[in-house]
Every structure is written in C-alpha cells, then in structure tokens.
Amino acid sequence: MAMDGALVGGRCFVSQDAAADAYFGAVAPSLVPGGTSYLSEFVKVSGAWKVRRYQATGGGDFALVAESPVPSASFATCDPLESFKDGQMMGWAVVAAMAAAWCIVVLRRGL
Numbered sequence: 001m002a003m004d005g006a007l008v009g010g011r012c013f014v015s016q017d018a019a020a021d022a023y024f025g026a027v028a029p030s031l032v033p034g035g036t037s038y039l040s041e042f043v044k045v046s047g048a049w050k051v052r053r054y055q056a057t058g059g060g061d062f063a064l065v066a067e068s069p070v071p072s073a074s075f076a077t078c079d080p081l082e083s084f085k086d087g088q089m090m091g092w093a094v095v096a097a098m099a100a101a102w103c104i105v106v107l108r109r110g111l
Helices: 016-025 082-109
Strands: 005-008 011-013 030-032 038-045 048-056 062-069 076-078
Touching (some): 011 016, 016 038
Antiparallel strands (some): 005 011, 038 048, 048 062
C-alpha cells in the first residue's frame, strides 16, 4: 500500500493539508512584550495558512502590522491504514487466544 499520509506529532494524517492544519492550528499565539508589544498568530485564510503580526496599541487593542504566507511545510510520510491494521492484528490475536483457552477447557472436561 502506498504511504501517502503525513506524520505530525506521532499521529498519521490522511494528507499533507490535514497535517498542516493540525500543525499550524496547534501553535498558540506568541506575544513579545517590550516597549512596543507584538503578537503573532497563524490563521487559515481562504484555504492557505498565513502568519499575522499585530502591534499593541493603547487600551489593550492590537493593530495588524503584516500578513505573510507561511513557508510550505513537508512532513514525514506514513500509511494512514497502518494503525487500523495493527489493531486488527491484535484483535484477531485476542480472539485466537480466547479460542485456544476455550478448546483447552473443553478438552480437559473430556468431551
């Protein structure tokens, strides 16, 4: 099977776009305090991720200073069905162990 998924934070996503959504969506806004405070955040606008930078104005408000596209991110590839296959194999192993235990109990009774 082709490995067409994308790996982010130990989780395999179906596509690179879904992985980028998970990656950039999990980043908290960052505030740089100082004489002039700045706030940066990632936002998705019309299907594309952008980084917006704001400058603190008086009264706790922020004014947009700049908006730029984020560099394209590439993630490690993975197989989205691999975890399902692993779970399926473990499930059948449990079923086989239970069947073997049942057979042992029946054989000990002497049929």
